[in-house]
Amino acid sequence: MTMPLLEVEDLQAHFHTPEGVVRAVDGVSFSVDEGETLGIVGESGSGKSVTAMSIMRLNPSPPCRYTGGRIRYQGRDLLSADERELRAIRGSEISMIFQDPTTCLNPVLTIGDQIAEAVRSHERVSRKQALRRAVQALDEVGMPSAERRARDYPHQLSGGMRQRAMIAVALAGRPKVLIADEPTTALDVTIQAQILELLEQLKAAHGMSIIVITHDLGVVSQIADRVLVMYGGRAVESGTPKELFQxxxxxxxxxxxxxxxxxxxxxxxxxxxxxxxxxxxxxxxxxxxxxxxxxxxxxxxxxxxxxxxxxxxxxxxxxxxxxxxxxxxxxxxxxxxxx
Known part of the structure; x- marks a missing residue:
């Protein structure tokens, strides 16, 4: 029996605030195999995004404290890893697409420069080589006129194009696990379908595992191999989309x-x-x-x-x-x- 690529065991992420301890994630467990897509679904405030951010140790500390559990990636416990180890993993091994590209893309850098920066943070390549890789990445995510768009700034792109650009940044380090936090929330139905199809194509092309965080049951029905339902900071049901829907x-x-x-x-x-x-x-x-x-x-x-x-x-x-x-x-x- 092979070991899961990523395994979360009894994770507890609590936020210590003046109003008391907020148990944002309270004993959540799940695993992700190589090449698998896991959908995590639930209402706003159920603990989905905190769970995703915990995998990369991106929750602000303080106020967030990991009071229990383990997050194992290829057998390594990320909760006990130091910052140097985490920097080596973020982007190159595990990468994340955030919910709102407008707040995550740097408004004063071109799209090409941002992708190139991500490439050079993990590989020893020249700026020219990194920019060439940036154009290739934009082309791979279906950006029209990729070479020209690489010279554009985020405000010059439509919402769907900004989402594609963010996916290109996330894939620059060729990660094994891609976490997509509400990747289609701000997009119209047609663009949503295109982004979901793109994630499926990229998964097949790179052999990635994907974790999709969403409140949209339609999204998980289209893309997920397994689904984890969360409520009140806890996991409450798990199964295939067919099992849960039927x-x-x-x-x-x-x-x-x-x-x-x-x-x-x-x-x-x-x-x-x-x-x-x-x-x-x-x-x-x-x-x-x-x-x-x-x-x-x-x-x-x-x-x-x-x-x-x-x-x-x-x-x-x-x-x-x-x-x-x-x-x-x-x-x-x-x-x-x-x-």
Whole structure:
């Protein structure tokens, strides 16, 4: 049995603030194999981005403290690595596409110079060679007129072009793991589809592993091999997209799916009632219990129970799979009768 390329085990990333300890990530575990795409999905404030930033140790410290767990990349624990080791890994081994390219691309440097700088930070090449690599990288990510665009500044590019430029910067060091944090949030539907297709092409061409952070279930259905659902700073369900979409076993996943408009279903979308909990003041028991349509007394007195269904398939809920399926089916029966 081969070792995963990246393995996160019981990660705890807590922010110490004047209002108290914010448990942004509280005991999250997952792994990513070579050439695999993992989707991490959940509402805003569920801990997705903090998890992604933790892998590269980019959360500000203070106030962030890693109070437990391990992040192993090729067997090395990144939480115990010093800054020199981390600089060698960032960009060349693990790279990240951030949510908003306008805040991450330097406005006073051309796109070509920014990619060339990323190349030269990891390889001993001349500036001319690095600029040539920059044009190649832009061409690879589908930038039209790559040589001319390499001389442009970020403000001269459209939103879709800026996202492609950021992907080119992230790939400059030829990483083995690419983390994409909400890579399509600010883009229209057509450009979203193009960016997702591009990530798939780059994954195939380079043999990369990809972690996609998103709140959009449509994104994970298109690109992910496996999905991790997060809520309240914790992992609450994991499985393939087909398993989660066709047979969700955790009420939060079920609720997320019910909230999405679908052309192939007669039911109107149902927003999840209430608001996500404060990570500085989580309720007792399951953090989703106050919003859950299936909660009973056990849910507020028992912490999340991890119930493994099969290899790679699990849900954290006091209800067994059979119990939850029966509860969900009973809730749907009145709707079926009224059609």
């Amino acid at each position: 047979d969700p076993l955790m009420p939060y996943t079920w609720s997320l799916l019910r909230a999405v408009p679908r052309l192939d279903a007669d039911l109107a979308p149902e927003p999840i009632r209430g608001q996500p909990p404060s990570l500085a003041d989580l309720p007792p028991g399951c953090p989703f219990a106050p919003r859950c349509r299936f909660a009973d007394d056990r849910c507020t007195t028992t912490d999340l129970v991890l119930d493994r269904k099969a290899e790679g398939r699990w849900a954290a809920c006091v209800h067994t799979a059979a119990e939850f399926r029966a509860l969900a089916a009973a809730l749907d029966e009145p709707n079926e009768a009224g059609r």
